[in-house]
Amino acid sequence: MRVFERLKAAAGDDWRSYTEHRFVAGLGDGTLPAAAFRTYLVQDYLFLIQFARAYALAVFKGRTLADMRSAHRGVSAILDVEMDLHVKLCAAWGLSPEMLEATPEARATTAYTRFVIDTGLRGDLLDLHVALSPCVIGYAEIARRLAAAPAGSAPENPYREWIAEYAGDAYQDVAASAIAKLDDLGAYSLTERRFEGLTAIFAQACRLEADFWQMGLDESR
Ligand SMILES: Cc1ncc(C[n+]2csc(CCO)c2C)c(N)n1
Numbered sequence: 001m002r003v004f005e006r007l008k009a010a011a012g013d014d015w016r017s018y019t020e021h022r023f024v025a026g027l028g029d030g031t032l033p034a035a036a037f038r039t040y041l042v043q044d045y046l047f048l049i050q051f052a053r054a055y056a057l058a059v060f061k062g063r064t065l066a067d068m069r070s071a072h073r074g075v076s077a078i079l080d081v082e083m084d085l086h087v088k089l090c091a092a093w094g095l096s097p098e099m100l101e102a103t104p105e106a107r108a109t110t111a112y113t114r115f116v117i118d119t120g121l122r123g124d125l126l127d128l129h130v131a132l133s134p135c136v137i138g139y140a141e142i143a144r145r146l147a148a149a150p151a152g153s154a155p156e157n158p159y160r161e162w163i164a165e166y167a168g169d170a171y172q173d174v175a176a177s178a179i180a181k182l183d184d185l186g187a188y189s190l191t192e193r194r195f196e197g198l199t200a201i202f203a204q205a206c207r208l209e210a211d212f213w214q215m216g217l218d219e220s221r
Pocket residue numbers: 044047048051074077078082134135136139174209212
């Protein structure tokens with residue numbers, strides 16, 4: 001079985017609580033309150049800044065030039081592409097770059113991003129990629145599922161662009177590469193003990209993703 005499938009199976013409840021969160025259901029059927037989405041978007045901007053740092057750490061932790069180059073592409077994808085898309089999406093929701101910059105991080109944002117960075121600092125490249133994987137691969141799976149349901153791409157669904165972005169081929173390819181990377185780094189060398197450690201990292205990242213959705217709901221009231 002692929003490393004990612006094994007991690008998902010081992011962290012089943014945490015994976016489901018993240019990918020089937022109430023916030024996700026609200027994106028899918030369009031019933032998520034706009035205020036919750038705005039809160040989420042602002043925090044996601046701050047989240048992406050920290051995620052660029054996590055990918056930069058993956059450059060540092062790479063042992064081969066190929067690993068360093070692929071992590072470098074991750075840094076560039078966030079800094080040069082994702083953040084611009086994000087600013088445009090925010091503008092459509094009435095959020096200016098000034099407002100994004102001026103908002104402090106929510107606790108859920110700090111907790112999640114610093115967990116990923118700390119995992120990478122004390123561990124190796126596989127630990128770091130496992131910590132990144134619920135984010136990178138989870139969004140692709142969530143969006144694929146939402147886009148496949150009629151409500152997910154209905155013209156009246158205000159979140160259809162968000163869904164379409166992550167369900168699109170370009171992003172699905174990014175997620176497929178992340179799945180392949182985990183196999184590449186871990187498939188032939190995982191002892192049971194190592195796998196347990198990786199599962200703990202993966203499950204914690206899933207719980208922190210779920211907390212991030214929950215923050216969108218709670219802090220917009
Ligand atoms: C809380 C949160 N989790 C995951 C993502 C998705 N995401 C963040 S960085 C990245 C990789 C970019 O190449 C992806 C898909 C998000 N935006 N916000």
